[in-house]
Amino acid sequence: MNATSTAWTASTASAPSTVNLARISTMDSTQAARLLAGVRQAALSGQRSRVLPRPVIEESWERMMLDGVDPDHDFRSRLLSVEELEERRRASPLTEIMPVLRDALVSVADAAHHIMVVCDAEGRVLWREGNSTVLRKADSLGFELGADWGESVVGTNGIGTPLVVRRPVQVFSAEHFVETHHAWTCSGSPISDPRDGRLLGVVDISGPLNTMHPATLALVDSVAKLAEARLREAHVTALDRLRSVAAPVLARLTGRAVAVDTHGWTAAVTGMPPTDRFALPKSLTLGHTWLPSLGTCAVETLPGGWLLRVEEDPQPLAATRVILDVSAPRRWSVTVEGGGAGSWTHELTPRHAELLYLLSTHRRGRSASGLADDMFGDPTRTVTVRAELSRVRRYLGGLLVHRPYRFTEDVDVKVILPEHPANLLPHSTAPAVREARRAAEP
Incomplete structure (x- = not known):
C-alpha cells in the first residue's frame, strides 16, 4: 500500500547533488516515515535539508516553534467533564450532521483499522468512534473524548492544523510536530456553517501509520462537504418556514x-x-x-x-472607524464604530478577511485585476474578486467604494495584527499575504 501521495519539493538553493524528489508515493510506510523524520530533524536543528516539507506543514512547524510547543513530548490538557462535553454537544450544529458523518465514515474506519473523530472549532474532541483496538491505542496518546487537539497544544496534526488553515490536511507520521505522534497518520477536513461561514469544527480519520491510504483525505473532504450540504438544506427549510410567517405581515x-x-x-x-x-x-x-x-x-x-x-425620515448615520481584527489564527472580524450609530461587529469568512486585509494595505485603492493578482497570482480572475467584494459591500455599505476598490477617505481604518507574522491569516495561500508574512519576519 502506498503510504501517501503527498508531493514534496527539493531545495533549489542546495548543492548540485540535491535530490529532486517529486513524490514519495512509491515508498512503503516505513521508508516514507524515515524520510520525513530526517526532514523534521533538519528543520528543528536549523540545518539545510535536501528535501523540504510541504508548505502547509512547514508553516505549521514554524507556528509551533513560535508557540513553544515541545517537539519531543506530548502535552495533555485538561479533559472536559462529562457535563461540559454534553453541553458542547447540545450547543454545536455538528450534532445535526452526526448521522451523515457516521453513515459515511464509521464503518469504513472500523474496517480499515481507523477511527473517526469529530471536534469543535476549538479542537475539543466531541465524538470518537471506530475500531475498538485503535480507540484503545488512541487513549494512550490522550486522543480521548473532551481532549484539546488544537495545534498550539499538541502541535501539527490532522485536527488542529485544518482548523487553522481552513482546508483539508493529511498529516503523515513525522509531519506531526510532536515525536510521540509519529506512529499515526491523520486526515482532517474543516466543516463550516453555510449560513455565515463560521467554522464549526473538523472531522478526522486517524489510524496507525501502516493502515492509512492516500485516498483517505479525499474521502474525508467529500463527507465534510456532504455534511455542509445537509446543513444548507436545513437552512433552506427554516427560511421557507419564516417566509410563510412573514408574507402576511409584509402584505399589510x-x-x-x-x-x-x-x-x-x-x-x-x-x-x-x-x-x-x-x-x-x-x-x-x-x-x-x-x-x-x-x-x-x-x-x-x-x-x-x-x-x-x-425608517425613511432619519438621516443615515455615518460610520467613522473600521477596525479589522486579524490577530487570531482562526476567527477574524470587522467592527464599525462612530457617527452615533454605536458599534457593531461582523465575523468574516476566510476570503473576506483576506480581501479586507489587502484593501487595508492599499488605502489609495486596488483594481480588480490587482486584487486578483494579490489573491491568486492571476490578474485575470477578476470575476471572483468582484463577486466577493459585492458580498462585502452588503455589510460595509458605503464604507467601501470601487474604481478602484478602497475604503472611503473619511474612514479611519485600524488593523489589529497577530503578535507573530507567521500567524497572519495562516489559512491564506494568497501570494500577497504570504509575502506580508515573510516581509514582517525579523
Whole structure:
C-alpha cells in the first residue's frame, strides 16, 4: 500500500547533488516515515535539508516553534467533564450532521483499522468512534473524548492544523510536530456553517501509520462537504418556514421592510429589491438599529427571525472607524464604530478577511485585476474578486467604494495584527499575504 501521495519539493538553493524528489508515493510506510523524520530533524536543528516539507506543514512547524510547543513530548490538557462535553454537544450544529458523518465514515474506519473523530472549532474532541483496538491505542496518546487537539497544544496534526488553515490536511507520521505522534497518520477536513461561514469544527480519520491510504483525505473532504450540504438544506427549510410567517405581515405594511433569519438571510421583502443577505449586529435587539445597507431600522421579532422596517425620515448615520481584527489564527472580524450609530461587529469568512486585509494595505485603492493578482497570482480572475467584494459591500455599505476598490477617505481604518507574522491569516495561500508574512519576519 502506498503510504501517501503527498508531493514534496527539493531545495533549489542546495548543492548540485540535491535530490529532486517529486513524490514519495512509491515508498512503503516505513521508508516514507524515515524520510520525513530526517526532514523534521533538519528543520528543528536549523540545518539545510535536501528535501523540504510541504508548505502547509512547514508553516505549521514554524507556528509551533513560535508557540513553544515541545517537539519531543506530548502535552495533555485538561479533559472536559462529562457535563461540559454534553453541553458542547447540545450547543454545536455538528450534532445535526452526526448521522451523515457516521453513515459515511464509521464503518469504513472500523474496517480499515481507523477511527473517526469529530471536534469543535476549538479542537475539543466531541465524538470518537471506530475500531475498538485503535480507540484503545488512541487513549494512550490522550486522543480521548473532551481532549484539546488544537495545534498550539499538541502541535501539527490532522485536527488542529485544518482548523487553522481552513482546508483539508493529511498529516503523515513525522509531519506531526510532536515525536510521540509519529506512529499515526491523520486526515482532517474543516466543516463550516453555510449560513455565515463560521467554522464549526473538523472531522478526522486517524489510524496507525501502516493502515492509512492516500485516498483517505479525499474521502474525508467529500463527507465534510456532504455534511455542509445537509446543513444548507436545513437552512433552506427554516427560511421557507419564516417566509410563510412573514408574507402576511409584509402584505399589510407600506414602505420598505424585510424579514430575515437570525443570520441575516432574507426570507421576504416589500417595497425594495430582494437581497440575499443583510449583515446584522451580533447582539440585535428590539428597538432601533443602523445598518450600512439600509440605514436606521425599527426591529421587531418574528418566529425564527426578525422584521426590519426601514425608517425613511432619519438621516443615515455615518460610520467613522473600521477596525479589522486579524490577530487570531482562526476567527477574524470587522467592527464599525462612530457617527452615533454605536458599534457593531461582523465575523468574516476566510476570503473576506483576506480581501479586507489587502484593501487595508492599499488605502489609495486596488483594481480588480490587482486584487486578483494579490489573491491568486492571476490578474485575470477578476470575476471572483468582484463577486466577493459585492458580498462585502452588503455589510460595509458605503464604507467601501470601487474604481478602484478602497475604503472611503473619511474612514479611519485600524488593523489589529497577530503578535507573530507567521500567524497572519495562516489559512491564506494568497501570494500577497504570504509575502506580508515573510516581509514582517525579523
